[in-house]
Amino acid sequence: MVTDNGDDVVTFAGGILDQHRHVCAFVNWQDEDLAVLDSFVRQGIESGDRIVYLVDPADVAEPVNRLQHLGYDAADLLNRRQCEVQSWADTYLNGGRFDPDAMLTLLDRMFDDQDSPRVRLVANMGWAIGEPGLTDQLIEFEARANFVNLRRRHIAICAYDTAQFDGALIIDILRTHPMVLVGGVLQENPFFVPPAEFLRQKNLR
Template sequence: MPPEFPSAREPVTFAGGVLDPYRHVCAFVDAPWVDPVFDPFIADGVERGDRLLYLVDPATSAAPVNRLRRLGFDAGALLEDHRAEVRTWTETYLRGGSFDQAAMLDVLDEVLVAQRSPRIRMLCDMGWAAGRADLDALIEFEARANFIHAQHDHLVICSYEATKFDGAFVVDILRTHPMVLIGGMLQENPFFIPPSEFLDERDARAVS
């Protein structure tokens, strides 16, 4: 029998920090799902009765499930009970063959705002964006996603491999996440800019 769901506002720890009140994290890691920094966060979620939602590369869709097994959980039962779910980039970020930020914001709204319980721990492999020409759209999306994240108590971690992106992109991505994981430690992000201010700044830059 699964444990009782926690209070929607019960704080959660990740990598030595507390994910409350900010629950939108930019994580710079060498490899999503393989980095052991995620293991306690995932195990804690299962034990508390939270729901795990992975957004992954179709080529590595089995990796989160295998990781759950290595952590000692019955991955098949978690999937069957909808306490763990794996969605691929082609079902989410790249649905329709390309990135449409409006469509992906709708996905977040549907998945996170419309589903209040149990609490979701959403882990997003952002590797699909590496080498793409439309990164401005992704930066704007990450900023606008904060408006959605302010409406729920779920936990969202966006994992980037910094070596696959240029410095200007990394700086802007930092400015769109209130929490950041660097060097295996979570901290409140000093570079974060509230989304309205960030988007106004970008609009002003575009017309100047």
């Protein structure tokens, strides 16, 4: 099955990711949420896509364990770079702090090669918990990330643990993602504001 632009269909949590491939996934890291992510990863591996995890440095073994749990030879996938695990320290918090411009550049580079396999990025956003003064930077980053995704066929799943983020931030995070996973159900996000408009509104505050 292919979309109108000739790209094969990508599904996530039973829904189709076609025009919009920047997803906010509200998760609690329990079995039902992990099963949704596992299905997305399995589909990617079977399709020849490249899986990239961005995780807590303390949890870099967890994606490897999940791959083994799914029945894959994790070492082989990592050696062939079909799967890759990067820590927050090498991505979002490279240099010891969050630099939105640097992270957007990294994403652009990661998604740049049109001849490479499609990337399925699964980003644990827990790095932002408790970071002082980070809210505005995070929200602006998520809005600007849409410009990167719009030019690419890759998929970015931003996983937020709702128990760890306050309600006001979650509302703003919702406004920056065209697709949202809530309660295990994927849907187009009615609260989404197109990035140019969102950034204009933010600058007028």
